[in-house]
Amino acid sequence: MHTSTFTGPVQIAIIDNHTLFRQGMISLLGDFKEINILFDAENGEDMISKLKKTSLPDIILMDITMPVMDGYAATAWLRENHPTVKVLALSMSDDDKPIINMLKNGAVGYMLKESKIRDVVYAMQTIQKHGFYLNELVSGKLLYTMQNKNTPVDKSKELTSNELTFLKLSCSELTYRQIADEMNLSPHTIDNYRESLFQKFGLKSRTGMVLFAIKNQIITV
Template identity: 60%
Template sequence: MEIEKINIAIVDDHTLFRQGLVKLLSESNEVNVLFDADNGADMINKLCNHPLPEVILMDITMPVMDGYESTKWLKDNHPDINVLALSMFEEDKPIIGMLKSGAGGYMLKQSKAGDLISAIKGIAHQSFFINELVSGKLLRNIQNNQPVKSQSIGLSANELKFLELCCSDYTYKQIADMMNLSPHTIDNYREALFQKFDVKSRTGLVISALKNELIKL
């Protein structure tokens, strides 16, 4: 029986990387590359001339129209298209920005082809792709569509405020100043929330907060 391929598009301004990814993924029997584009504006033009993809692999830093703006445009105009962000570095700020813009997950550009295809399949089927920054506990909640509400995990008002500020560009030191708390207290909040959500990073906290609708952005 022939496997139904997942239709995707690739948006990245680095021509060699983009073309290499197109060639690599085109060899897969699970993915069909509909088109590639070098920025968001080019993507919008090509969406008019091709079938809509199920997943778009989205670079973050691009000229003309970057990944944040492009993802927001997609969520406003084609909300059924899932966005998987592509990042060079595993840093909180760009990843959080893409999640807030509407991306359902992210992958590092240096990932193996098999891992990328697994991520494409995951986000196509579940709308979210969670990597190693988020453990199995949160993943099971997502798969079972069982959001964890703040009262069930015992979040205090300060913990909720801290969680909200984590979804911003502020540093932990700035968050401490805004909440009139010591950096040590903020560290305690962070570690407590890591344990409550069973995650290991600020990005994991943000994914938890967004998925479980604990904050409003």
């Protein structure tokens, strides 16, 4: 029996509708013995049919915008049918909305498509080890909180009711200005709530807040 210290290559799959991008990733990742590519697919539907013919990957690199079955639907399907498979979202931009939606559908991190291949490998190794990849989203303080799942703390109790409302609205598609209107508060007050949450929980971005809210079950997805 293997000891827990032994870890073989991370078994992965690449789902993206651009053939050249998939082939490029396969070629680049082929240089890393830490990674083994089980298969690639052009959309979520193609992924589902290929999953029936192969062993489950540890991690799937998932494009967001794809025809037939996009990254949101494919990630939600995996969470429902194969919850052990982790999804690392691949995004063309660091726009909040698609990344937030991918996290809410079950992704455990995201990478920009322009990232260096070594950073993608590091992200997958981090997911394999910790279950999620936070990159610049949040600080080590949140990483520590998430890893200590055996000591559940109701984080919502550390928030004022307005901070809690702000946090929940930040997990929507509303802009900060629209959140201010929704809460009948000034944009300056909203900025203060955001900074307070960032400081209190070691967050660094809106996407980090969403990940925090999901992990601590402050919002249900």
